[in-house]
Amino acid sequence: xxxxxxxxxxxxxxxxxxxxxxxxxxxxxxxxxxxxxxxxxxxxxxxxxxxxxxxxxxxxxxxxxxxxxxxxxxxxxxxxxxxxxxxxxxxxxxxxxxxxxxxxxxxxxxxxxxxxxxxxxxxxxxxxxxxxxxxxxxxxxxxxxxxxxxxxxxxxxxxxxxxxxxxxxxxxxxxxxxxxxxxxxxxxxxxxxxxxxxxxxxxxxxxxxxxxxxxxxxxxxxxxxxxxxxxxxxxxxxxxxxxxxxxxxxxxxxxxxxxxxxxxxxxxxxxxxxxxxxxxxxxxxxxxx
Amino acid sequence: xxxxxxxxxxxxxxxxxxxxxxxxxxxxxxxxxxxxxxxxxxxxxxxxxxxxxxxxxxxxxxxxxxxxxxxxxxxxxxxxxxxxxxxxxxxxxxxxxxxxxxxxxxxxxxxxxxxxxxxxxxxxxxxxxxxxxxxxxxxxxxxxxxxxxxxxxxxxxxxxxxxxxxxxxxxxxxxxxxxxxxxxxxxxxxxxxxxxxxxxxxxxxxxxxxxxxxxxxxxxxxxxxxxxxxxxxxxxxxxxxxxxxxxxxxxxxxxxxxxxxxxxxxxxxxxxxxxxxxxxxxxxxxxxxxxxxxxxxxxxxxxxxxxxxxxxxxxxxxxxxxxxxxxxxxxxxxxxxxx
Numbered sequence: 001x002x003x004x005x006x007x008x009x010x011x012x013x014x015x016x017x018x019x020x021x022x023x024x025x026x027x028x029x030x031x032x033x034x035x036x037x038x039x040x041x042x043x044x045x046x047x048x049x050x051x052x053x054x055x056x057x058x059x060x061x062x063x064x065x066x067x068x069x070x071x072x073x074x075x076x077x078x079x080x081x082x083x084x085x086x087x088x089x090x091x092x093x094x095x096x097x098x099x100x101x102x103x104x105x106x107x108x109x110x111x112x113x114x115x116x117x118x119x120x121x122x123x124x125x126x127x128x129x130x131x132x133x134x135x136x137x138x139x140x141x142x143x144x145x146x147x148x149x150x151x152x153x154x155x156x157x158x159x160x161x162x163x164x165x166x167x168x169x170x171x172x173x174x175x176x177x178x179x180x181x182x183x184x185x186x187x188x189x190x191x192x193x194x195x196x197x198x199x200x201x202x203x204x205x206x207x208x209x210x211x212x213x214x215x216x217x218x219x220x221x222x223x224x225x226x227x228x229x230x231x232x233x234x235x236x237x238x239x240x241x242x243x244x245x246x247x248x249x250x251x252x253x254x255x256x257x258x259x260x261x262x263x264x265x266x267x268x269x270x271x272x273x274x275x276x277x278x279x280x281x282x283x284x285x286x287x288x289x
Numbered sequence: 290x291x292x293x294x295x296x297x298x299x300x301x302x303x304x305x306x307x308x309x310x311x312x313x314x315x316x317x318x319x320x321x322x323x324x325x326x327x328x329x330x331x332x333x334x335x336x337x338x339x340x341x342x343x344x345x346x347x348x349x350x351x352x353x354x355x356x357x358x359x360x361x362x363x364x365x366x367x368x369x370x371x372x373x374x375x376x377x378x379x380x381x382x383x384x385x386x387x388x389x390x391x392x393x394x395x396x397x398x399x400x401x402x403x404x405x406x407x408x409x410x411x412x413x414x415x416x417x418x419x420x421x422x423x424x425x426x427x428x429x430x431x432x433x434x435x436x437x438x439x440x441x442x443x444x445x446x447x448x449x450x451x452x453x454x455x456x457x458x459x460x461x462x463x464x465x466x467x468x469x470x471x472x473x474x475x476x477x478x479x480x481x482x483x484x485x486x487x488x489x490x491x492x493x494x495x496x497x498x499x500x501x502x503x504x505x506x507x508x509x510x511x512x513x514x515x516x517x518x519x520x521x522x523x524x525x526x527x528x529x530x531x532x533x534x535x536x537x538x539x540x541x542x543x544x545x546x547x548x549x550x551x552x553x554x555x556x557x558x559x560x561x562x563x564x565x566x567x568x569x570x571x572x573x574x575x576x577x578x579x580x581x582x583x584x585x586x587x588x589x590x591x592x593x594x595x596x597x598x599x600x601x602x603x604x605x606x607x608x609x610x611x612x613x614x615x616x617x618x619x620x621x622x623x624x625x626x627x628x
Contacts (some may be wrong), residue, residue, distance in 0.1 A: 035399055084588055092399050093344060094591050101588030104540055108581025217536040221410035224403045259418040266411045269354065270387070273404065274394040 002131030004061050009130075009253070013139035014253075015246030016146035020205060021219050022226040023149055023238055024198030029227050030234035031170050031190045033092060034085065037099040039105035039223055040216020046073050046202025047211035048110070051121050061124045061207075070196040071205035079193020081188050089187065103216065110213035120210040138207060145204055149197065149275040153235055157289050166190055167289065224263075232278025236288035240280045245269070299465050303545060306461025310454030318457050320569075322525055324562045325460045328503050329518035332467050332554060339551045342487030343504055345400045347405030348542050350412055351380035351512040353533040355519025357416070357431075360440040360529050362449035364429035368441040368450065376520035377513050384512025385505065392501040392508070401428075406539060413534035436530025440523050451524070459473035460521055467514055468554050483507050500579025537579045537580060541568075559599065 016279045036042075046069040053064025080102055088095040116131050125137035157163035169176045172182040202211075209215065226245055230237030245265050253261030276283050311317050359376035366372055379530045387408060391401050420433025431437065442450040443459075451459065474480040482503045485493040494500045523529050532538065541564070549560025564586075571579050594601060 023538055033290055035403060084592065087592060093402075094595060096399065096402060097543065098588045098591040100543065101584045101586070101591065103584065104537070104580045104587065105584030108578035108584060112578045112581065214536075216412060218414075220536070221407040224407050228400055228403055257418065259415055262411055262414055266407060269407075270390050270404065273400065274390045277394045277396045277400075 002133055005130055006133045006135055009139065009143075010254070011247055011250045012143050013136075014250040015119055015242050016139075017205065017208075018222060018226055018242040018246045018249075019141065019146040019149070019238060020201035022201075022223040022242065023146075023153075023195070024194040024201060025223045026230060026234050027153070027197060027225045028191055028194035030232050030237065031166055032089075032187055033232075034089075034191070035092070035099070035224075036104040036191075036194065037096055037220070038080070038216075039108060039194075040218075040220035041103050041110075042073050042077065042198035042216075043202030043205070043217045043219050044110065044211060044213060045076060045106070045208035046070070047209075048114070048119075049073065049199065049214065050206050051119050051204040051211060061121070065203035065206070066200070070200040073131045073199025073202070074192045074196030077198075078192040080195075081191040085191060086184065086188065094168060107213050107216065114213065116213060118212045119211040119241040121207050122240060123207045142204060149200070150235055150239065154289070157234070162186075196253065206268040207233050220236035222265070225266065229269050229272050229276075229279055231276075231281035233281035233285060233288050236285040237279060237281040240285070244272075244280075299468060303461060303465045306465070307458055310457045315453060318453055318475075319525075322453065322457045322460055323522075324565045325457070325464055326521045326525055327545075328558045328566055329460065329464050329467060330515055330542060331549070331557040332464065332471070333511045333514035333518065334542050334552075335548050335549075335554050335557040336471050336514065336547060337507055339553065339557065340423055340471070340487065341483050341504065341507035341511070342398075342490075343508055343511075343512070345404040345405045346402040346543060347407075347409035347539055348511070348515050349382055349534055349539040350405065350409040351515035352519040352522065352530075353409075353412065353416075353529075354380040354383055355516030356523040356529040356533055357437075357519075358516070359520040359523040360437045361426045361429040361431075363441040363443075364437075365427035366555065368444045369446075373443065373520060376523075377516050380516030380519065381509050381513035385509045388505045388508040388512075392504040395501070406536075409534050409539055410536060413531050413536075416534060432530075434531055436528060436532075438528050440527045440529060441529045442527060443524050449518075456521070456524055460525075463517060463521065464558070466619050468558075469606070471554060479503065479506060481509040537583075540587070541583065544583055544590075546597075547587060547595075548597060550599035550601070553597075553599050556597050556599030560597070 021043065024042060025036060028034050028036050028039075049069040050061070050065045053059045053068045054061045057064065057068075059068065074214045083094060084098050084102060088098055103285045123136065123138045125141055127134045128137050128140065157167060165176060165181050166189075169181070169186045176183050176186070205219075222245075226238065226241045227255075229245070230239075230241035245268065248268050249261040249265040251261075252264040273281075281288065309321075313321075330348065330352050333351070334345065337345050337348065355376045358379035359372060362372035362375040366375075387405070391404060396404075415500075416431065417434045419431040420435065422430065424431045424433070429437065442456075444450045449532050475484060482493065482498050483506075485498065485505050486507075488502050490500055493503075519533070522533070545561035545564055546557040547560075548564060549558065550556030564583075568579050568583070570580060571577065590597070596604075
């Protein structure tokens, strides 16, 4: 029984990690149909902001991870949207390639600034014991954080004016403009929101993995797979894909090795795309957000 | 006229390629060979993306699989034609299986890009984790992140290995033959369907062509050519490592094609050679990171020169001499107008 609950927490933990890796990308893709190849680098920047805020800025880990990282990375996202992405709306492939350029440039720039070494930060929570086993308290925190992000996004999209406008812009940007809204500003803010969420995710994962300028590459494949398999509904899609892949990945990791877990995750995704080309929410939960 | 010029140019490159290794220093031969091997890879993507309209962001996967297949097969069966055939067959088969799921699943451009890239990155992780004596195929040790060293070099039928000059010549032959073969293929009916699918998938389908099958053929052929490039790469350095599957490698291929010009075959080859030369030069100094430069170049070209250098020049020349834009420029512009 203890073992079952530990395994359950491990699986929930890997689901939460997938959510944290991919939710920023899901927001940008779901609301704007933009594939942001620099997403992995936004995660990386979030990690660096957290580590520098904690180790050099004298802030507590919680302040720098939960407030400073999303704010700074969100601002970086807004700046890049203004500089590059706003010129390319409606050209999906070009947007993807330009953001890949941004991604490479961010990796190169960070390598020049901090060097090509891993910087770490200690896990700020003690482990919890369940019967004869113990689980990392930090994993429990990640599960709570992922749930909180979903809750906040739900409130934002369902209950605020910005959310209403953002969902309307996704459906018909011209109509929003005709009714006096400003789709360009909505897009910019949505991109900033996606970047901020990526920053938060990267910050939360920094204690687990450490940070290195090239760490984005380690996240990006999983983030893409999750978002594409989820489909266009941000919350329902991301949640369902994360649950599926988190479970598959963690079970195979538990049975074999982490790499086999990753391969199993990819194979599941390729088969899933063959069956459901529009992603999970293209077929199920179609009316959700 | 333009066609004769092209043929003459290809012939000149071929002849020059045959005699050049005798004139140059060994190190220069070695350096130019790698540029040309990468140009084979660029050509494969020029075919798949520029001509076929399939945005494959993971062409490095087939290149890497070709290199690893050669290394494993040559270690096990000797560096002969059998190993060469395997190093082409493995990536082609992999492309066929992956392509089946993507094209018969009817997923669109963006998803194809993302999935091919994700596959490449996961191959990178997979190969990276194969360190240790238990990961071997036959007598070939995969070597994890250290890669495989001492890969046997392709041998003549009499058992003599090719020297660096021969590898250079072989690469030139593969490159020129690749350009010729692709140009001829595009004149055949399946080749014309490939172009038709790129121009308007829906219309091609309504006219009764099997779009998924056509894409699958293009993708598989491109995978085979990239695999052959990978085989040459393994022969060139007698070494393969997981970094050929890395994100930066995949990005470079895309940058060559974008900078050279989508829709042409020669553009990506020139873009590849020029950019490799530039990155090698950049790598020797410590001030600016290569990735930073490559990233800025990519973003700049997408924003400012989306059609690429070669189509831009052919267009400019055509305007200058008041003639109608030749086929390359016309093709490139039609590619641009695709949604």
